[in-house]
Amino acid sequence: MHNLVNWLVESIGAMGYPGIFILMAMESSVFPVPSELVMPPAGYLVQAGKMDMLPVILSGTFGSLFGAYLNYFASRYLGRPLLLKYGKYVWITEEKFAKVECFFLKHGEISTFIGRLLPVIRHLISLPAGLAGMNHWKFSFYTLLGAGIWVTVLTWIGYFIGSNQELIMKYSHQAIVGVLVFSALLIIVYIKFQPKKCAERS
Numbered sequence: 539m540h541n542l543v544n545w546l547v548e549s550i551g552a553m554g555y556p557g558i559f560i561l562m563a564m565e566s567s568v569f570p571v572p573s574e575l576v577m578p579p580a581g582y583l584v585q586a587g588k589m590d591m592l593p594v595i596l597s598g599t600f601g602s603l604f605g606a607y608l609n610y611f612a613s614r615y616l617g618r619p620l621l622l623k624y625g626k627y628v629w630i631t632e633e634k635f636a637k638v639e640c641f642f643l644k645h646g647e648i649s650t651f652i653g654r655l656l657p658v659i660r661h662l663i664s665l666p667a668g669l670a671g672m673n674h675w676k677f678s679f680y681t682l683l684g685a686g687i688w689v690t691v692l693t694w695i696g697y698f699i700g701s702n703q704e705l706i707m708k709y710s711h712q713a714i715v716g717v718l719v720f721s722a723l724l725i726i727v728y729i730k731f732q733p734k735k736c737a738e739r740s
Contacts, residue, residue, distance in 0.1 A: 550579050555593050559601035566605025566685070568661050573598070577689055581696025591697070595690050602654070602685035603678065606664040610677060613668030642666040647680050654684025 550557055558580055565571040577598050583589040642649050646667060653663030667677050 550576065550583065555589075555597040558594060558597040559604070562598045562601030562689070563605035563608070566602040566660065566664075567608045572657075573602075573660075573688065573692060577692035578696030578699070581693040582699065583696075584693070585697045585699075591693065595686070595693055598689035598693065599682060599686045602660075602689065603681050606654075606677075606681045606685075609662070609664035610668040610672075610674075613665040614671065615668075642670050642672075646670055646672045647676060650677060650680040651684045654681055655688050660684075660688075 550561075553560070558576065561571050561576045562573060565573045565576065577594075580589060580594045580598070581591075584591045584594055650663055650667055650672070653659045664677075664681070
């Protein structure tokens with residue numbers, strides 16, 4: 539793990555802010571690039587004086603938005619048939635897709651926000667947003683909000699860990715547990731005040 543983190547730090551340092559943007563854009567789409575392997579090393583580079591905090595956070599956040607746009611516009615303009623045909627290659631079965639879409643029709647804003655915080659879901663949440671025709675500006679706002687929080691948390695983890703690079707994954711995993719608990723509580727509070735049934739699609 540120590541060697542892996544060292545390699546990530548060196549690679550991100552060499553690529554700079556555009557590299558963070560590209561890696562987080564990939565992470566936000568369907569490519570398996572975990573943000574936990576991108577932002578903490580970038581935070582460590584900030585602590586080392588090789589990068590600046592604000593550009594790192596902005597690069598990661600807007601990279602996430604760009605990757606989310608790829609999924610959002612693809613699903614919005616290519617449509618449901620294509621996703622159902624090829625979705626199996628990114629683990630989207632028709633049954634799973636129908637459940638997610640049904641929920642999204644009524645709870646798009648909070649789904650987008652929370653989805654940006656959760657592993658795996660953050661890769662896919664833009665798809666039902668596009669299919670449901672979610673307002674582009676609302677989608678952008680809630681995506682930026684959720685991605686910004688997560689990117690900031692991971693970056694500060696890397697910053698405070700500093701030279702103790704072997705702890706990066708440990709504390710990243712703890713951050714995941716924290717956002718899972720936060721998201722669960724937020725969902726419980728939200729659903730408590732919402733209608734129980736998802737509206738039928740016209």
